[in-house]
Amino acid sequence: MTGICQDRVVVVTGAGRGLGREHALALAAEGARVVVNDLGDAARSVAEEIVAGGGAAVADLGDVSDWAYAESLVERAVAVFGTLDALVNNAGVNRDRMLVSMSEDEWDVVLKVDLKGHAAPLRHAVAYWRERSKQGRPVAARIVNTSSGAGLLGSVGQGNYGAAKAGIAALTVIAAAETARYGVTVNAIAPSARTPMTEAVAAFADRMRAPESGFDAMHPGNVSPLVVWLASADSGDVTGRVFEAEGGTIGVADGWRYGPRAVRDRRWRPAEIGPAVRGLLAAAPAPAPVHGT
Known part of the structure; x- marks a missing residue:
């Protein structure tokens, strides 16, 4: 029996532990050949585990x-496995702190690793697929980015992380529009799971849920089936979307869109703005609350 990613070559970033590790293992279990990226020896351990189980990594x-x-x-994936079919951008860090107390380094490192750490692999993977497309070769490429509820709705104490994750959501929809012509789809997930980055929050969630079924709703492996499918050839009709995933739940995040408008055939007077804005807000749906409020 073959898996839904049989023989597809997938790069997974930040795959040494947490969500990335689970994604790499799940992809390999569905037949993918995996390039396991991370900074430390944990990446080697994950690759060795895949190979020991009969996979390729x-x-x-x-x-x-x-x-x-x-x-x-990107070049390594092509050199080792002959091609590249999917990129799972998962690498990230957090440095949680209230904005008024945040240091410049705490801001910079999160934006660098989380946002630029998505943009750089994406850019080079797309360049590879664009060249293949120009050569008339078939491309069924997939990019799966990792956003967060902190980026979609905001999260108190995570201004740096939320800004980076909101940027990833925007990057996803822009890249989807720009790369469709090359046979590339770009989607994102906003996962909720127990990982080394989210241990405190996940522990609180575990206590609040107290599941009767014994199902570990916060296990990071629960998120991976969605990632595997988005990286597969079967998902080619889905692009530019952000999916929430937690436990046994998958949802579609509905982002910014045009709402009610007030129109004049002339320039607005400042004194008119207050009543107009309050009327628009009364007609618009209430925003979802920021996490932590």
Whole structure:
């Protein structure tokens, strides 16, 4: 029996632990050949685990926010496995702190790793697929990005992380529009799971849920089936979307869209703005609350 990603070559970033590790293992279980990226030896352990289980994988250690390394990561996949079919952007860090107390380094490192660490591999993977498309070769390529509820709705104490994850959501829809002509789809997930980055929040969620069925709703492996399908050839009709995933739940996140409008055939007077804005807000749906409020 073959899996839905049989023989597809997939790069997974940040795959040494947490969600990325689960994605890499799940992809390999469905027949994918996996390039396991991370900074430390954990990436080697994941690749070895896949190979020991009869799969195909190599580890590639490096910082995906480095533009040149991101290019070499794509090149490594092609050199080892002959092609590249999908990129799962998962690498990320957090440095949680209230904005008024946040340091410049805490801001910079999160934006660098989380947002640039998505943009750099995406850029080089798309360049590879564009060249294949120009050569008239078939392309059924997939990019799966990792956003967050903190980016979609905001989260108190995570201004840096939320800004990066909101940027990833915007990057996803823009890249989907730009790359469709090359046979590339680009989607994102906003997962909720227990990982080394979210241990405190997940522990609280575990206590609140107290599941009767014994189902571990916060296990990171629950998110991976969605990632595997989005990386498969079968998902070619889905692009530019952000999916929420938690436990046994999958949802579609409905982002910014045009709402009620007030129109004049002339320039607005400042004194008219207040009543107009309040009327628009009364007609618009109430925003979802920011996490932590």
